Amino acid sequence: MAMASIQDHNDSVLSSLEPGDQVEFERALYCHWGVYIGDGNVIHLASVDGQSFNKAEKAVVRKDKIMDVAGNSRLNKNNSKEEKYGLKAYSKSEIVKRATSQLGRTGYNVFASNCEHFASWCCYDIEISDQVRDSIQLTTMAAEIFFNLEMSPREVQRQNRTVLKSLTEGDLVQFDRGVYSHWAVYVGGNEVVHLSGVDGAMGSHMGHSCTISGVEYGKGIVRRDNFWDVVSDRMVHKNNSKDEELEHFDPPEIVRRALSQIGEVGYNLIFKNCEHFASWCRYNIEQSDQVEYLVTGSILALMAVAILAALHIGGQ
Known part of the structure; x- marks a missing residue:
């Protein structure tokens, strides 16, 4: 998408945001997340220097201008976990309060405490990261394929008999x-x-x-x-x-x-x-997870590894 089009898109999204909305920034192989608090500002878990790829342990919850965080990437409002997981969100004012209360907090773990976990906690009091879940699922799929190849024909048949009985x-x-x-x-x-x-x-x-x-x-x-x-x-x-x-x-x-x-x-x-x-x-x-993975290109197990490696919080 051309830079002008991205800017127009981001301006449109910004005008639709309300304090307390979850915000998703599209990066090359992952998405960065934050909580919009109004006046063009977002609170998010990001690297201290805003640039580092290798200092994730020094992450801090900080407030920044939303357009500075977006940079050259697309910005989206994403409160979809409410419907996807049947969660009840806090009031918008309480979400902003919770996000603000964490300013200055340090610590980061790609699997358990990344930027998406932080935004989810602010809104639902539950730390959920679809990116991590999807990556683990893809890795598990690859492991199951490998495991299947390693099993003997007799073991496969025994497993299949057990499944049939169930x-x-x-x-x-x-x-x-x-x-x-x-x-x-x-x-x-x-x-x-x-x-x-x-x-x-x-x-x-x-x-x-x-x-x-x-x-x-x-x-x-x-x-x-x-x-x-x-x-x-x-x-x-x-x-x-x-x-x-x-x-x-x-x-x-x-x-x-x-x-x-x-x-x-x-x-x-x-x-x-x-x-x-x-x-x-x-x-x-009519839903096909395989097609979704195929269309997004994430069917490759190597992509799962790349996503996890890229889920840094540097560069915001």
Whole structure:
């Protein structure tokens, strides 16, 4: 984005801010956070000299002009944790009071006490950093792939039997495929319903590294298949993790929705893949975390390391 456009954007955001709003500054590989307190000022956890990349332990809570902190990067108002985590924020005046009370406080830890943790604490009394959570999740995904490769076929099969025994109708099932995951809905009787390849449960391109649901482009169909025909020789997991943030249907309704789509043809990597299908069956929302990671470029495990390394507080 051109400098003039960034400045126009930041001016517009600044005019919309109220004291107590959380403010997010877009950096190259991470975001810096602060709390707007009015009169063009922000309180944030930043490096003492405002420039250092290697003196994070000397971080201090300080007050600065918001435009000085923004510099050449985009500024955004971001109070999204309220809705995302169902949190109740303090009143705007109390948020400003809490932020101000920390002025001069020193200390920094990229995992437990970074600038986003500080802004979250001021607003909700809970220290949350989505950047750290996302980075850890990506690193965990990479570790799981490596761990899966290190397990013997017998160990993988034993693990998958345990997962199958734990499944109940309506559960979402995640099948590891190396650099991506295939998703399905468990409908009972050791069977799953999923959006898969037209050539069979495994699809003709199930191992293709550029697919997400095992099919290429528009060649997909909703099928009912035996669990073991889909699992192949890779690990499988029960994954209803979105239950924490989304309301789900009752199991009979989830199964009914999945079965009602059998024979439906169509596939789009970005808008209609196997994870979108499974999510729609359980939550009535077509959501694919894999696509979000792919689009943002954060699917690479190395990016997770880069984000953590870059989550310094120097340069504000």
